Amino acid sequence: MTQLFHIKTFGCQMNKHDSDSISKTLLDKGYRQSDSIDDAHIILINTCAVREKAEEKALAFIGRLAALRRKKPDIIAGVIGCLAQEKGMNLLKRFPHLDLVLGPRNIYRIDKFISQITKGRERISSLDLACEPTSFPNYNGYLRGRVKTFLKIMEGCDNFCSYCIVPFVRGRETSLAAKEIVDEAKYLVSQEIKEITLIGQNVNSYNLKNKDLPTFPGLLKELDSIADLERLRFTTSHPKDLSDELIGSFVELRSLCPHIHLPVQSGSDNILKLMNRGYTRGKYIGLIERLRKTRPDMTITSDMIVGFPGERERDFEDSLRLIEEIEFDNLFSFKYSERPGIKALQLPGRIEKEEKQRRLSMLQERQRGITLSKNNLLEGTIQEILVEGPGKRGDDQLTGRTLGNKVVNFPARTNLKGQLVRVKIVKALQNSLLGELVDRQDHKVY
Numbered sequence: 001m002t003q004l005f006h007i008k009t010f011g012c013q014m015n016k017h018d019s020d021s022i023s024k025t026l027l028d029k030g031y032r033q034s035d036s037i038d039d040a041h042i043i044l045i046n047t048c049a050v051r052e053k054a055e056e057k058a059l060a061f062i063g064r065l066a067a068l069r070r071k072k073p074d075i076i077a078g079v080i081g082c083l084a085q086e087k088g089m090n091l092l093k094r095f096p097h098l099d100l101v102l103g104p105r106n107i108y109r110i111d112k113f114i115s116q117i118t119k120g121r122e123r124i125s126s127l128d129l130a131c132e133p134t135s136f137p138n139y140n141g142y143l144r145g146r147v148k149t150f151l152k153i154m155e156g157c158d159n160f161c162s163y164c165i166v167p168f169v170r171g172r173e174t175s176l177a178a179k180e181i182v183d184e185a186k187y188l189v190s191q192e193i194k195e196i197t198l199i200g201q202n203v204n205s206y207n208l209k210n211k212d213l214p215t216f217p218g219l220l221k222e223l224d225s226i227a228d229l230e231r232l233r234f235t236t237s238h239p240k241d242l243s244d245e246l247i248g249s250f251v252e253l254r255s256l257c258p259h260i261h262l263p264v265q266s267g268s269d270n271i272l273k274l275m276n277r278g279y280t281r282g283k284y285i286g287l288i289e290r291l292r293k294t295r296p297d298m299t300i301t302s303d304m305i306v307g308f309p310g311e312r313e314r315d316f317e318d319s320l321r322l323i324e325e326i327e328f329d330n331l332f333s334f335k336y337s338e339r340p341g342i343k344a345l346q347l348p349g350r351i352e353k354e355e356k357q358r359r360l361s362m363l364q365e366r367q368r369g370i371t372l373s374k375n376n377l378l379e380g381t382i383q384e385i386l387v388e389g390p391g392k393r394g395d396d397q398l399t400g401r402t403l404g405n406k407v408v409n410f411p412a413r414t415n416l417k418g419q420l421v422r423v424k425i426v427k428a429l430q431n432s433l434l435g436e437l438v439d440r441q442d443h444k445v446y
């Protein structure tokens with residue numbers, strides 16, 4: 001009997017991509033995928049450990065599997081991803097219903113581990129951070145119905161920002177071979193994918209440590225020459241490695257979309273130093289000015305942490321002032337969360353929970369106003385939208401994104417999924433835009 005597997009994914013794009021890669025591997029080996037956890041023989045939980053809250057969510061989910069296992073003792077239950085790497089063997093000790101614990105760099109041989117467990121019912125953990133990422137088999141038809149997808153170009157991180165657990169759970173930074181990436185992109189395009197987002201912890205340091213190999217702008221250039229690739233994006237970039245050459249790519253390359261996610265983390269030089277970010281507030285502002293000079297229509301989004309140890313009121317005010325000065329299109333902001341092993345644990349000046357919450361609410365409130373005023377600027381403009389499918393309101397509405405990555409919903413009678421269409425923005429909302437289809441002469445079509 002064919003075995004059914006189900007993957008529950010928590011966390012970032014890297015985890016979503018890893019879950020896809022595992023699915024393709026298992027499908028290729030003859031397993032079948034199930035949308036429902038109750039039908040599955042193999043249940044995998046792909047976990048995040050970047051903040052305590054993410055960790056608690058994953059642990060609660062793992063805990064609830066115990067009941068299912070009691071009902072169906074033959075199922076195989078595994079935990080993969082960043083929490084698996086962080087907790088390691090302790091997960092097997094704490095949860096007797098788990099069979100498998102795999103770190104993010106140990107997912108490549110997942111089919112072997114599963115058949116080993118099936119045969120011998122042994123419990124397995126694999127946590128070797130030195131494993132080099134390799135490519136996964138492609139499974140024809142896996143991407144059916146998708147218009148866009150992620151493509152991983154690197155794994156791990158060497159930056160050791162003092163608040164971040166990633167270097168400890170995803171290991172040292174390593175770049176995948178350019179030829180493999182380009183071949184994969186060509187394959188994705190042959191499967192009707194119109195938009196590719198290159199992903200990695202710090203994509204703009206791609207091959208930086210090996211000068212003989214193509215750097216990030218070189219890789220973008222090669223991908224840009226794939227004729228049927230409509231849109232190319234990347235995330236995440238680190239401000240310290242954002243070169244002029246990369247900024248120039250935003251005008252030189254046909255397919256590169258004018259959006260950059262450039263995490264700033266704090267607006268205070270004291271805090272940036274304690275965070276080990278490798279740039280100052282002034283340097284960051286300079287980068288934004290250069291980006292906007294090159295591409296005035298660029299969407300700029302960022303991440304910010306509040307309540308980092310030692311963050312005084314005036315440091316926090318520097319962050320508030322920074323978001324007002326820069327006016328990000330969107331900001332993802334977080335309360336600092338203590339993580340095992342990070343350098344920041346040794347810093348004095350812990351901020352109380354309530355104070356962190358106060359600062360977060362204040363920052364988010366200010367940003368909400370900025371986001372809406374940025375969206376308002378688009379009212380009346382014509383935008384190119386890549387149609388992703390039906391909108392939330394159902395069949396008479398389609399949804400897609402602008403070149404700058406903003407969500408647009410608009411009424412339509414026909415299914416235009418996968419097509420690039422012209423849409424006039426008629427109303428700006430907090431998290432999306434409403435539009436109407438227009439023709440070449442900007443006349444309303446529907």
Ligand code: 5AD
Pocket residue numbers: 050051163164165263265303304305334335336337338339
């Ligand atoms: N506490 C709070 N936020 C964090 N991030 C990373 N580590 C922590 C932490 N310990 C945030 C950063 C990063 C985003 C992915 O998560 O802002 O850019």
Ligand code: SF4
Pocket residue numbers: 157158159160161164165166167201202238
């Ligand atoms: Fe974490 Fe910093 Fe690496 Fe990003 S660059 S993954 S924040 S250590």
